[in-house]
Amino acid sequence: MAMKIGEKPFFDRVDDALDDTFMHQSMANAQDGLRGKKIAATEGDEAIGDWEDWRSAGEEIRRHTLENLDYYLEQLSENFAKRGGHVFFAETAEEANAYIQQVAKEKNAKNATKSKSMVTEEIGLNEALADVGCQVHETDLAEYILQAEEGDRPSHIVVPSLHKNKSQIRDTLKEKAGYSGTDQPEELTAFARSQLRDVFMNADIGITGCNFGVAETGTVSLVTNEGNANMVTSYPETQISVMGMERLVPTWEDLDVMVNLLSRSAVGQKITTYVTNVTPEVGLQSVDGPKDFHLVIVDGGRSKALGTEFQSALHCIRCAACVNVCPVYRHIGGHAYGSIYQGPIGAVLSPILGGYEEYGELPYASSLCAACTEACPVKIPLHEQLIRHRQIYVEEGYADKSEQAAMTAFGIGASTPSLFKIATKGAPTFAKPFVHEGSISNGPGPMKLWTKIREFPAPGKENFRKWFKEHKKGDS
Amino acid sequence: MKISLFVTCLGELFYQEAAKDMVEVLERLGCNIDFPRGQICCGQPAYNSGYRKDAQKAAKQMISAFESSEYIVTPSGSCAGMFKEYPGLFQDDSTWHEKAQKVADKTYEFTQFIVNVLDVEDLGAVYHAKATYHTSCHMMRLLKETESPFKLLNNVEGLELLPLENSYDCCGFGGTFAVKMLPISEQMVDEKVRHVEETGADVLITADGGCLMNIKGRIDREGKPIAVKHIAQILNSRS
Numbered sequence: 001m002a003m004k005i006g007e008k009p010f011f012d013r014v015d016d017a018l019d020d021t022f023m024h025q026s027m028a029n030a031q032d033g034l035r036g037k038k039i040a041a042t043e044g045d046e047a048i049g050d051w052e053d054w055r056s057a058g059e060e061i062r063r064h065t066l067e068n069l070d071y072y073l074e075q076l077s078e079n080f081a082k083r084g085g086h087v088f089f090a091e092t093a094e095e096a097n098a099y100i101q102q103v104a105k106e107k108n109a110k111n112a113t114k115s116k117s118m119v120t121e122e123i124g125l126n127e128a129l130a131d132v133g134c135q136v137h138e139t140d141l142a143e144y145i146l147q148a149e150e151g152d153r154p155s156h157i158v159v160p161s162l163h164k165n166k167s168q169i170r171d172t173l174k175e176k177a178g179y180s181g182t183d184q185p186e187e188l189t190a191f192a193r194s195q196l197r198d199v200f201m202n203a204d205i206g207i208t209g210c211n212f213g214v215a216e217t218g219t220v221s222l223v224t225n226e227g228n229a230n231m232v233t234s235y236p237e238t239q240i241s242v243m244g245m246e247r248l249v250p251t252w253e254d255l256d257v258m259v260n261l262l263s264r265s266a267v268g269q270k271i272t273t274y275v276t277n278v279t280p281e282v283g284l285q286s287v288d289g290p291k292d293f294h295l296v297i298v299d300g301g302r303s304k305a306l307g308t309e310f311q312s313a314l315h316c317i318r319c320a321a322c323v324n325v326c327p328v329y330r331h332i333g334g335h336a337y338g339s340i341y342q343g344p345i346g347a348v349l350s351p352i353l354g355g356y357e358e359y360g361e362l363p364y365a366s367s368l369c370a371a372c373t374e375a376c377p378v379k380i381p382l383h384e385q386l387i388r389h390r391q392i393y394v395e396e397g398y399a400d401k402s403e404q405a406a407m408t409a410f411g412i413g414a415s416t417p418s419l420f421k422i423a424t425k426g427a428p429t430f431a432k433p434f435v436h437e438g439s440i441s442n443g444p445g446p447m448k449l450w451t452k453i454r455e456f457p458a459p460g461k462e463n464f465r466k467w468f469k470e471h472k473k474g475d476s
Numbered sequence: 477m478k479i480s481l482f483v484t485c486l487g488e489l490f491y492q493e494a495a496k497d498m499v500e501v502l503e504r505l506g507c508n509i510d511f512p513r514g515q516i517c518c519g520q521p522a523y524n525s526g527y528r529k530d531a532q533k534a535a536k537q538m539i540s541a542f543e544s545s546e547y548i549v550t551p552s553g554s555c556a557g558m559f560k561e562y563p564g565l566f567q568d569d570s571t572w573h574e575k576a577q578k579v580a581d582k583t584y585e586f587t588q589f590i591v592n593v594l595d596v597e598d599l600g601a602v603y604h605a606k607a608t609y610h611t612s613c614h615m616m617r618l619l620k621e622t623e624s625p626f627k628l629l630n631n632v633e634g635l636e637l638l639p640l641e642n643s644y645d646c647c648g649f650g651g652t653f654a655v656k657m658l659p660i661s662e663q664m665v666d667e668k669v670r671h672v673e674e675t676g677a678d679v680l681i682t683a684d685g686g687c688l689m690n691i692k693g694r695i696d697r698e699g700k701p702i703a704v705k706h707i708a709q710i711l712n713s714r715s
Contacts, residue, residue: 011659014659014660015659018663024663028667032642325644327645327646327648327664328657328660328664330645331660331663331664331667332660364653364656364657365657365660366650367613367646367648367649367650367653367657367661367664368524368613368650368651368653369614369617369645369646369650370614370617370618371613371617371644371645371646373617374617387523389526390524390525391527391528392526393526394526394528395526395528399526403525404527407521407525407527407530410517410521410522410530410534411522411527411529411530411531411533411534412533413516413517414485414519414530414533414534414537415516415533415534415536415537416516417513417514417516417537420485420516420517424488424489427489439693439696441697446655449658450655450693452658453658453662453665453694453697454665454690454693454694454696454697455692455693455694455696456689456693457490457491457689457692457693458490459490460489460490460491460492462492464483464487464488464492464495464496465488465513467492467496468481468499468511471499472511
């Protein structure tokens with residue numbers, strides 16, 4: 001399944017989303033709630049000081065890391081290996097999956113527990129492990145719910161099951177997991193907890209993502225609210241962490257900044273409930289922690305962005321602050337993007353990782369209001385990158401032919417004053433047959449789509465240039 | 477003070493009344509206005525749709541029209557924002573880049589110019605109505621201009637300004653987005669109109685032709701009894 005969500009064309013997915021009134025309302029409510037909490041924890045929290053300074057610090061750390069990515073990746077992997085861990089660099093999803101399948105086979109693993117991770121979702125790891133007889137159990141509550149409903153996928157980077165309500169969750173668990181209780185969240189959670197307890201005890205392998213790899217010590221840092229990462233990393237003897245190749249910080253001081261930015265931006269928390277830091281300890285006779293620890297570092301198309309205008313898209317720390325303010329996401333929800341990365345960052349990342357053929361429409365699913373850029377804690381110029389994607393889309397010939405012709409005409413019109421003069425003079429006469437009571441309700445040609453839902457203004461009768469000329473004459 | 481009027485293509489084609497009001501307000505403030513005749517459109521429709529070369533054509537036309545101006549003042553936060561994008565549009569061409577930077581540096585949105593350059597906040601306007609104000613995204617986020625319209629509107633006699641819920645959310649215009657992503661744009665403008673209605677205002681005021689065209693278009697289609705006005709129309713009013 002990997003990164004792609006759904007097979008339907010973009011506008012069919014949008015229609016599905018708009019028809020789902022529960023989901024639509026839920027997204028809007030969630031945005032309003034998350035936005036308020038975020039502001040309280042960032043601009044409104046005196047304890048943290050000037051939020052803009054934190055954003056600048058975050059941007060600087062991410063830029064420095066990405067500009068020296070090879071150095072820090074080497075430092076991370078050396079430190080990880082020095083303590084007995086195994087590092088594998090995977091260029092593609094297939095390579096990553098093949099390596100992890102191999103580990104599972106060697107361990108003869110039947111069950112794996114997993115703490116939520118976007119990158120394992122991106123590479124389609126669950127399916128790959130199922131192919132070698134190892135079942136992956138999602139342990140983040142939201143992911144557990146999605147896994148119960150076969151084929152359901154995350155609709156939000158931080159709150160993956162945002163599209164489902166309590167009674168839908170109850171029905172899913174009843175049908176798929178033998179649940180018999182009510183739709184009270186406490187009761188649903190208690191059920192999931194009891195189910196997961198056995199799962200944790202019987203896991204052969206623990207799989208996690210990696211919020212940040214700390215280069216100076218070779219540590220995998222995980223940010224969760226449920227503590228499930230601790231369970232995943234402390235029970236099984238074998239642990240596999242999968243990270244996107246950009247997800248690292250040089251030092252623990254940098255980690256401190258990033259965790260502050262992440263938890264405050266994502267859900268308006270001053271600090272997340274758990275920050276789980278795991279470093280290989282092979283031979284150190286630790287009582288908990290994995291005896292065999294693998295770190296799989298995935299490129300998956302990321303390196304295509306290095307050295308380009310999109311490099312800063314790799315600064316993303318997956319907080320979803322941009323998603324939480326995006327007016328487009330607000331109305332269509334996550335699944336309409338057709339990618340596990342939704343919202344503005346999804347519209348920027350998906351074409352980089354998955355190409356324009358598959359995700360070229362996403363950069364157009366934005367009104368370029370720049371709310372995303374304003375919200376990003378590490379200052380990725382998201383709306384500018386959306387425009388840049390559109391330029392490439394056009395330059396590489398993907399754009400609609402009639403649009404291309406219209407824009408060529410626009411370019412000529414907008415650089416030829418005599419033509420514009422004729423157009424402004426002629427507009428009222430040309431528009432006259434379509435004008436009723438001062439506006440156009442059923443416009444011709446390119447106006448047609450506009451007037452499907454809105455009135456189009458009738459061109460003003462008075463010629464402004466002429467008026468201005470006469471007005472100025474009156475002055476002298 | 478000598479200023480050049482950048483009336484915008486929407487201003488010239490559809491919103492001449494607002495453009496005239498702007499001229500009258502600025503003249504009352506002692507500005508000597510000229511209208512560079514070579515001006516057409518800032519090029520944003522092409523730029524935002526990814527047509528860089530076509531946007532450059534429009535930009536060159538505008539830069540040439542305005543390069544000798546002292547100040548450029550426009551009744552649109554979004555079009556002023558586009559002028560600020562010009563230097564980036566000519567990154568590979570040092571001659572045009574330099575010219576573009578000069579034009580960008582002397583461009584102001586109408587209310588921003590009055591408050592920040594002319595240092596005036598009370599225009600002596602009188603307008604009796606319950607109104608709410610739509611903060612356009614580009615004015616807010618590209619120009620970083622959030623206060624000037626309110627400073628001026630707060631001094632309009634008879635105007636009761638009501639707060640607009642979720643004012644930070646886009647109205648769904650976005651240039652070609654409004655037609656290219658019609659079903660999404662429709663949801664966005666509907667939510668905006670709903671919030672406007674909830675204020676109980678009789679008039680919606682905005683400083684941007686694009687947003688005005690979008691929100692007014694929807695309000696009129698739905699037959700809602702809410703007038704949509706450009707801020708210049710309110711600020712030039714005396715009754």
